[in-house]
Structures are given as structure tokens and as C-alpha cells.
Amino acid sequence: MNNPYQFVRLCAWGGPGLLFISLFFWAILGHNLPPISPGLDAQAFADVVRANADQIRIGMLGLTMGGVLYMVWGLAITKVMEPLEGRSNVLSTLQMWGAGMTSMFFIIAPAIWLASTFRIETASSETIQVLHDVGWMLFDITVPTASIQFAAFGVCILSDRRRVPVIPKWVAWIGIYEAVGLLILALMPFFRTGAFARDGAINFWIVFPAFFGYMVIVSIYLFKAIPKLEAEEAAQGQAKT
Amino acid sequence: MNRALLLAWAVLVLATLLGFGTAEFMGHPLVAVGAIMIVAGGKVIIILRSFMELGEGPIAFKAYFGVWVVACVGAITVLYGIAP
Amino acid sequence: MRRVPPPTFVAEPAEADEPSSSFPSIWTFIAIDCTSFGLFFAVFMWERMPQAALFDASAKLLDVRFGLANTLVLITSSYLVALAAAAARRGDLHDVRRKLGLGIGVGAAFALLKLTEYSLKIAAGITPQTNAFFGYYFGLTGVHFVHYAAGMIVLALMLGRARRASTVDPGLTSLMISGGIFWHMVDLLWVFLFPMLYLLGRVQ
Numbered sequence: 001m002n003n004p005y006q007f008v009r010l011c012a013w014g015g016p017g018l019l020f021i022s023l024f025f026w027a028i029l030g031h032n033l034p035p036i037s038p039g040l041d042a043q044a045f046a047d048v049v050r051a052n053a054d055q056i057r058i059g060m061l062g063l064t065m066g067g068v069l070y071m072v073w074g075l076a077i078t079k080v081m082e083p084l085e086g087r088s089n090v091l092s093t094l095q096m097w098g099a100g101m102t103s104m105f106f107i108i109a110p111a112i113w114l115a116s117t118f119r120i121e122t123a124s125s126e127t128i129q130v131l132h133d134v135g136w137m138l139f140d141i142t143v144p145t146a147s148i149q150f151a152a153f154g155v156c157i158l159s160d161r162r163r164v165p166v167i168p169k170w171v172a173w174i175g176i177y178e179a180v181g182l183l184i185l186a187l188m189p190f191f192r193t194g195a196f197a198r199d200g201a202i203n204f205w206i207v208f209p210a211f212f213g214y215m216v217i218v219s220i221y222l223f224k225a226i227p228k229l230e231a232e233e234a235a236q237g238q239a240k241t
Numbered sequence: 242m243n244r245a246l247l248l249a250w251a252v253l254v255l256a257t258l259l260g261f262g263t264a265e266f267m268g269h270p271l272v273a274v275g276a277i278m279i280v281a282g283g284k285v286i287i288i289l290r291s292f293m294e295l296g297e298g299p300i301a302f303k304a305y306f307g308v309w310v311v312a313c314v315g316a317i318t319v320l321y322g323i324a325p
Numbered sequence: 326m327r328r329v330p331p332p333t334f335v336a337e338p339a340e341a342d343e344p345s346s347s348f349p350s351i352w353t354f355i356a357i358d359c360t361s362f363g364l365f366f367a368v369f370m371w372e373r374m375p376q377a378a379l380f381d382a383s384a385k386l387l388d389v390r391f392g393l394a395n396t397l398v399l400i401t402s403s404y405l406v407a408l409a410a411a412a413a414r415r416g417d418l419h420d421v422r423r424k425l426g427l428g429i430g431v432g433a434a435f436a437l438l439k440l441t442e443y444s445l446k447i448a449a450g451i452t453p454q455t456n457a458f459f460g461y462y463f464g465l466t467g468v469h470f471v472h473y474a475a476g477m478i479v480l481a482l483m484l485g486r487a488r489r490a491s492t493v494d495p496g497l498t499s500l501m502i503s504g505g506i507f508w509h510m511v512d513l514l515w516v517f518l519f520p521m522l523y524l525l526g527r528v529q
């Protein structure tokens with residue numbers, strides 16, 4: 001008997017996988033806890049990169065290659081959304097594309113940061129700093145792709161009319177909050193210091209843990225939803241025989 | 242029910258006008274700030290209870306917002322007070 | 326992507342649309358959003374500490390009358406929307422439309438005042454880049470304004486739904502209540518923002 005959810009669990013592990021890679025490779029090795037201050041002048045900024053070039057290189061390599069797991073995770077979400085959304089697949093399609101596009105920025109931004117370490121012995125300080133700025137613009141300002149993803153998922157959960165919802169409504173509301181809340185990163189291009197800068201108390205220390213915290217919550221509820229959907233599937237199969 | 246809403250609105254408007262008018266005359270600045278923020282907190286509670294009907298809600302949410310109002314009022318006042 | 330047809334298994338019918346006495350699920354969102362703003366208040370006050378004199382001097386450059394007017398506008402608009410929700414509970418569709426329309430009309434004044442205030446500041450050479458205080462002023466009132474704009478859209482959707490309806494059904498009542506709760510939150514956040522940004526710096 002073909003279980004359509006066979007690979008969905010595997011894909012759902014993409015979320016925890018990306019979380020680990022983000023924390024270990026990007027944040028710790030990559031020297032992003034916190035990110036190097038954009039308020040520093042080029043020389044000071046580049047000196048930090050130079051001093052940690054080898055570990056940053058490995059860290060950014062890790063996320064560049066691992067970023068695709070976000071898309072894989074998004075496919076698991078799609079498969080859990082499909083039984084909820086009924087006849088129109090607009091929401092799950094928006095979510096899938098949103099996850100896929102967000103995944104691209106989890107790949108491209110670290111690739112640029114990786115490039116900044118490639119000729120570290122001879123690169124100018126301005127070049128190193130500008131490459132980091134470009135990477136951050138691609139990382140922070142592209143969040144609407146994730147917003148679309150989370151909003152579509154949230155609306156889908158809210159539309160679930162089952163007596164016992166497959167995913168609780170509060171998860172939907174957290175997602176809708178995340179979808180909107182991420183947009184505060186739009187303030188980032190205006191500030192090199194302070195809470196709204198990319199390393200700031202709000203735009204880093206609140207926004208990033210909230211984003212990753214939401215991924216943890218969604219991953220947990222994905223794993224809880226799959227057995228429920230498998231049971232529905234089995235019941236349907238029984239009803240047919 | 243509409244009377245309760247009207248009363249809430251009147252209190253909110255009065256508190257806003259009075260608080261604004263007396264802000265500058267409370268003697269010690271920290272006392273003034275404390276008073277301003279406590280009045281603001283009171284207004285927030287009126288909005289939560291009268292307009293948003295939080296009073297009818299589960300104890301968890303009531304408790305959470307109670308703590309939230311106190312924390313906001315407290316944090317703003319305290320951080321004002323300890324600034325050099 | 327090839328679409329698997331949905332199973333013919335029919336979901337058990339849920340209870341009828343949430344009766345208006347059940348606690349709306351939007352409160353989860355409200356709680357998280359208020360938490361975020363609470364953190365923003367703390368961050369602002371913390372960043373103020375090493376430069377309190379600068380912050381206070383900058384705050385004095387704000388025109389309190391705008392802040393005051395905006396507070397009164399939002400309080401009144403909130404009141405009208407609350408009346409509209411009460412009308413929905415009574416089944417008085419005509420009153421729902423009227424109070425909601427008034428609430429939107431009054432609420433629109435906030436945008437007028439805020440945008441005028443921003444324009445005057447920018448014309449006077451004061452921008453988010455001017456100093457740390459103004460960075461927070463524009464940032465925090467900007468984030469609040471986005472909430473306000475979303476709230477106005479929600480109110481407009483509510484009014485649209487009320488206009489198309491022929492009677493007050495449970496779905497409309499539920500929307501009036503939840504949408505109203507979001508709008509009241511916009512009001513409530515401003516009630517804290519106004520004194521924190523405009524008044525703290527003017528206290529002698």
C-alpha cells in the first residue's frame with residue numbers, strides 16, 4: 001500500500017537540518033553571533049574578516065551548500081497543506097514558491113560572504129566590506145519571500161474545518177505574525193548602528209531568534225501532523241474497500 | 242453595553258487631556274514620568290477590558306496582559322530613572 | 326507540479342463558525358505583537374540611557390499637539406468600532422455599517438496627521454539619520470503606522486462585508502469582533518508610544 005507521506009517525514013527533517021547548519025556553520029563558525037558591525041569603517045571591518053577568514057570560509061560554505069534544505073522543508077509543508085486546502089491549491093503553491101525562493105537567498109547570500117574570503121590575503125578592505133553589505137541586503141531585504149510562505153501556510157491552517165485541526169490555530173497566528181514581523185528588516189538599509197541595523201537589538205537579536213524559533217515550532221507540528229494525515233488516508237482507504 | 246463603552250471612551254479622553262496638561266508640573270521628573278506611564282497603563286487596561294473584552298477571556302491571557310502592562314510601565318519608568 | 330486529487334474523505338464538520346462568545350484566536354497574534362512592542366520600548370529606553378540629554382532635547386523638537394491629536398483620534402475611532410461590534414451582536418446591520426464607516430472616517434485622520442508631521446520634520450531637515458532619537462522615532466512610529474495601515478485595510482474589508490450582507494450572520498459578527506480587536510491593539514500601542522516618545526523629554 002503506497003503511503004503518500006513516506007517521503008514527507010524525510011523532507012520535514014530539512015527544517016531541523018537547516019537550523020543546525022545555520023547555527024553551527026553560519027552563526028558560530030561564520031562569525032555572525034552577532035554579525036560584524038556595519039558601523040565599522042572598511043579597515044576595521046575587513047580586519048575582523050581577515051582574522052577569522054578560515055572559519056568564516058568553512059561556515060559560509062556550510063550554509064551555501066545546506067541552504068537548499070529550506071526548500072526541501074517547504075515541500076513537507078506543502079504536502080501537509082494539501083489535505084487542508086481542499087480544491088484550490090493556491091495556498092500550497094504560494095507556500096512552495098515562497099519556500100523555494102527563500103531557499104535561494106539562504107544559498108546566494110552566504111556564497112557572496114564566502115567569496116569575500118577567497119583572496120583574503122590581497123583583497124582590499126572596501127571590497128571585503130562591500131561584499132558583506134551585498135550579502136546582507138540579499139539576506140535581510142528579501143524576506144517577503146518568506147512572508148508569503150508563512151502567510152499562505154497560516155491562512156491554510158486557519159481554514160482547516162476539522163473538529164480536531166491537523167495543526168492548531170495558534171501556530172497559524174504565530175506564522176502570520178512572523179510574515180508581517182519580518183518586514184521590519186526593511187528599516188535595515190537606513191541604519192548602520194542602533195537597534196535597526198543588521199546587527200542591532202531589534203533587527204538581529206529579536207528578528208533572527210523569532211524566525212528560527214518559528215521554524216522549530218512548525219517542524220514540531222509538521223511531525224505531529226503527518227501521523228494524523230496518514231490515519232485519515234488509511235481511513236479513506238478502508239472506506240473504499 | 243453601549244453605556245459602558247461611552248464611559249470608557251470618556252475616561253480615556255479625559256485621561257489623555259489631563260495627563261498631557263499636567264505632565265510638566267509634577268515636581269521631580271521621575272515622579273512625573275511614573276505618573277504619566279501609570280496613567281498610560283491605566284488607559285491600556287481600559288482598552289483591553291472595555292473595547293477588547295479581555296475580561297471575558299481565559300485566565301492565561303488576562304494574566305499575560307496584566308504582566309505585560311506592568312512590565313511596560315515599569316521598564317519605561319525604571320529605565321528613565323536610572324539614566325544618568 | 327502534478328496535483329494529487331484531494332481524498333474523498335470529508336472532514337468532520339466543525340462546530341458552526343465560532344460563536345461570538347468563544348475567545349477569538351487572533352489573541353495569540355495580539356499577544357506576540359504586544360510582546361514585540363514591549364521589547365521595542367525596552368530597547369528604546371535602554372539605548373536612551375547613555376545619551377538621555379540628546380534624546381530629551383530631540384524629543385522637545387516633536388510637536389506634542391500632533392501626538393495628542395493622534396491619541397484622541399485613535400481612541401475615538403476605537404470607540405466607534407467597538408460600538409459597531411456591539412451593533413453586530415444585536416443584529417443591527419444598519420448601525421454596524423454606520424458606526425464602522427464613522428470609525429474609518431475618524432481613523433483616516435491619523436494618517437493625515439502622521440504624514441503631515443513626517444513631512445514637516447523632513448522639510449525641517451530632520452530625518453531618521455539625524456540622530457539616534459530620530460532613528461527610533463521614525464522607526465517605531467513607522468512600524469506602528471504599518472500596523473495602522475493594515476488595520477485600516479481590515480476595517481475596510483469589514484465594511485465591505487457588512488455592506489454586501491443582508492443580515493448579520495455569525496461570520497460577520499466574528500469578523501467584526503476579531504477585526505475590532507486588531508484595531509484596538511493599534512490604539513493601545515499608540516497609547517504607550519505617545520508618552521514614551523513625546524512626553525518623557527519634556528518633563529522638567
